[in-house]
Amino acid sequence: MVIKIGDMNTSFQAWLRPDGRKGIRNVICVAYLVECAHHVARKIVNTCDDGEVHLIGFPGCYPNEYAYQMMESLCTHPNVGGVVLVSLGCESFNREALKRHIEASGRPVETYVIQNEGGTLETIRKGVEAVRRIQAIARQTPRGDMDVSELIIGTICGGSDGTSGITANPAVGRAFDALGAAGAACIFEETGELVGCETIMASRAITPELGAELEAAVIKAEAYYTIMGYGSFAPGNAEGGLTTQEEKSMGAYSKSGSAPICGVIKPGDIPPSGGLYLLDVVPDGEPRFGFPNISDNAEIVEMIACGAHLTLFTTGRGSVVGSAISPVIKVCANPETYRKLAGDMDIDAGRIMEGRATLDEVGAEITGLVLRVAAGEQSLSEQMGHQEFILTYKAFDPVGPACLPLRGKPAF
Amino acid sequence: MNTGPFLLLHPDDNVLVCRQHAFRGQSITLDGDIVVLTDEITVGHKIARRNLKTGDKIIKYGAPIGSMKTDAARAAHVHMHNMQSDYIKSHTREVTGHGH
Numbered sequence A: 001m002v003i004k005i006g007d008m009n010t011s012f013q014a015w016l017r018p019d020g021r022k023g024i025r026n027v028i029c030v031a032y033l034v035e036c037a038h039h040v041a042r043k044i045v046n047t048c049d050d051g052e053v054h055l056i057g058f059p060g061c062y063p064n065e066y067a068y069q070m071m072e073s074l075c076t077h078p079n080v081g082g083v084v085l086v087s088l089g090c091e092s093f094n095r096e097a098l099k100r101h102i103e104a105s106g107r108p109v110e111t112y113v114i115q116n117e118g119g120t121l122e123t124i125r126k127g128v129e130a131v132r133r134i135q136a137i138a139r140q141t142p143r144g145d146m147d148v149s150e151l152i153i154g155t156i157c158g159g160s161d162g163t164s165g166i167t168a169n170p171a172v173g174r175a176f177d178a179l180g181a182a183g184a185a186c187i188f189e190e191t192g193e194l195v196g197c198e199t200i201m202a203s204r205a206i207t208p209e210l211g212a213e214l215e216a217a218v219i220k221a222e223a224y225y226t227i228m229g230y231g232s233f234a235p236g237n238a239e240g241g242l243t244t245q246e247e248k249s250m251g252a253y254s255k256s257g258s259a260p261i262c263g264v265i266k267p268g269d270i271p272p273s274g275g276l277y278l279l280d281v282v283p284d285g286e287p288r289f290g291f292p293n294i295s296d297n298a299e300i301v302e303m304i305a306c307g308a309h310l311t312l313f314t315t316g317r318g319s320v321v322g323s324a325i326s327p328v329i330k331v332c333a334n335p336e337t338y339r340k341l342a343g344d345m346d347i348d349a350g351r352i353m354e355g356r357a358t359l360d361e362v363g364a365e366i367t368g369l370v371l372r373v374a375a376g377e378q379s380l381s382e383q384m385g386h387q388e389f390i391l392t393y394k395a396f397d398p399v400g401p402a403c404l405p406l407r408g409k410p411a412f
Numbered sequence B: 001m002n003t004g005p006f007l008l009l010h011p012d013d014n015v016l017v018c019r020q021h022a023f024r025g026q027s028i029t030l031d032g033d034i035v036v037l038t039d040e041i042t043v044g045h046k047i048a049r050r051n052l053k054t055g056d057k058i059i060k061y062g063a064p065i066g067s068m069k070t071d072a073a074r075a076a077h078v079h080m081h082n083m084q085s086d087y088i089k090s091h092t093r094e095v096t097g098h099g100h
Helices: A035-048 A063-076 A097-104 A120-138 A168-181 A197-203 A208-228 A235-239 A245-256 A298-303 A335-340 A358-375
Strands: A011-016 A027-032 A054-058 A080-087 A109-113 A141-145 A154-155 A185-189 A260-265 A275-279 A311-313 A328-332 B017-018 B027-030 B033-036 B045-047 B058-062 B063-068
Touching: A011 A358, A011 B027, A027 A035, A027 A063, A027 A185, A035 A054, A035 A120, A054 A063, A063 A080, A063 A097, A063 A298, A063 A335, A080 A097, A080 A120, A080 A260, A097 A109, A097 A335, A109 A120, A154 A168, A154 A298, A168 A185, A168 A245, A168 A275, A168 A311, A168 A358, A208 A260, A235 B017, A245 B063, A275 A298, A298 A311, A298 B045, A311 A358, A328 A358, A328 B017
Parallel strands: A027 A054, A027 A080, A080 A109, A154 A185, A154 A311, A185 A275, A260 A275, A311 A328
Antiparallel strands: A011 A141, B017 B045, B027 B033, B058 B063
């Protein structure tokens, strides 16, 4: 059944960016371009002591096209109002190209190169002043109406257990059905956690060619994880009652709800329409850089790079993370976990397990909270200052034409 | 709505999911029969709906989630000790830390 959001206020005030996109936050990013500049960038952020100044970055010294493109997408995300780039000086990262890209989006940006600025303390001092200048400009960004149909929403599960697939994940699926029907773009991900669901999922594709692409993405994930030696399955999953990858997958898959699947995207691709999209997070080609995503926040960052304004995070064992750039809403699947970690959990979906709420009720609650957080209400992880961020090495080929049947078509 | 400590998620399933901590020796109702639990079962874990044999597919949410690697009696705990993936093997915390 589809939850109607007709009674909810589906319009809210957003920041209208010069590139035409709309943001629900006005974050200043301080971005280190190699690990060697991480400390200086972190000190700039800590000195600013402002919940709207976030630390992001890429630790590697070797060049990587994926990481570069991700940084472009993240630094020009609609929730971002301006950027301070912090470089050591000798690393491979193309800081000039990134700066030009951010400038072209109409955002204020300044670069500080530690080797040219007089070292650690001088760069921190200049960086803090730069954040204040850039924030002053970002605060002039005009405000205007944004509708639910302009939202991009991601979902992820982390610390899943035997309750996740019964409560939080299908409740998010209900919310996705409602939000997608209202025109929002909804992204689900982690093809390694769809192993075993590929045939059922393919039958929901809007074209047979897309169905084949969905299946191929999961087959690629299975092959990749098999070479890595471990599935996307943590010891805590087993302690919480999950026995196999495909059991975890069936639960994870229910986050996608029941709507038709409109396309497959890769990190950094913006969904070309509203509706439901699968994000393929598993690299293409021979495994080169290790596990596809070393932990949950790497996936959250990839959904943000696809334009996600906020993320619905379901958890059974009890993850506490948030994210830089876009708010994370925590949906707790397990009633016992909720009682232990209530201060971290925005939604108590464990009530379903104990017969105290239905999936539809919790789905409507999630939908309502998405709209309130979009309108400016802080999620719990956001209030507590969680701004986790991970970006590592990867390699992707661009998606093929069968992956996006609605690209260039009128809105679905 | 199911009552009691175990949920049947789909009519085709041959396992049930625990929704409330249950204890060894506790009597539960399984498809109308009174059965005594032989294991302590915590929330999210599974028990056998009927006697299961090695090689049996385990059905949950109406879909296969793996196979039995040993037999299990009705109402027994079904988990990593007696079932396995048909895709990628699962692991525990014990895979590292043996070098010390």
